[in-house]
Amino acid sequence: MSTREFVVLGTASQVPTRHRNHNGYLLRWDGEGILFDPGEGTQRQMLRAGVAAHDIDRICVTHFHGDHSLGLAGVIQRINLDQVPHPVTAHYPASGQQFFDRLRYATAYRETVPLREEPVSADGPLARGASYVLEARLLSHPVESFGYRITEPDGRRMVPELLARHGITGPDVGRIQREGRLGDVSLEQVSEARPGQSFAFVMDTRLCPGVDALAQGCDMLVIESTFLDEDERLATDHGHLTAGQAARVARDAGVRHLVLTHFSQRYTDPSEFERQARAAGYEGELTIAADLVRVPVPKRA
16 A cells, blocks of 8 residues: 655754754655755654665755755765665755765765766756656745655546446456556546645745745645744745745645744744644644654545
8 A cells, every 4th residue: 555644854944953853854655755855863863753764765955055955964875874775866956066966975985876866957847756746946045945846647536336337347447447448438437537646845935936836736735934924024034934924825825734844943832833824824734843743645635
């Protein structure tokens, strides 16, 4: 059975706190694992969360500020130490190639695993997995930053009443799914459209077209909310979002499950982020991220 869940490794902005590690997130999507923004301490957080180096197939870095990337060195070396049996692909802003190179070779180690470098330089599709398409969108931050979206191709859902009406049972159900037709009956006559699931990851950014494009119609949106609404000017000046801004993006985009994260250490009451998100009009499922929690991707509508 496929597993699609979001594992939170760290949620702090800029500096870690006693209760929040630097950023780090793993998306389990069927048999594949995508690690986002491994900040300092990610390797230890993986151990605490039950995430192994073998679980990582892709690494996606939004930008090269330390709280989103300083853990790369340890994660890459752990992948090689554990001799992960499959290649790992890394996506990151092409403008930060020098930083990626420094982190990849921060110290001496033995390379045992192919690490494919696929830097991002523009909006658009990056890769196609077995059950998804990965794309990137440019965000608005003092350094170049990209957000990522994973979209499952649309499919079809079999309708028992329609199958019965056309007398299709047993192995013939699988046959019409594979071949698209059984005699005079087409797949469209016994099924209905099933939208594919989608997931978006939006870190350090101001409001911009890329944020809206990534969030549009998402089943799960993971988005930074570094500041509370009363500090909106500070958020804009530093290239960040407030809880209310992030929630309005989710509300207008029709997001089913909103995950807020990347909190400034100046705030001590997480419930205030939830209050402001609800005050902004978001009515869907809402998670205020905490380190080491697991959040299931919503089931298909």
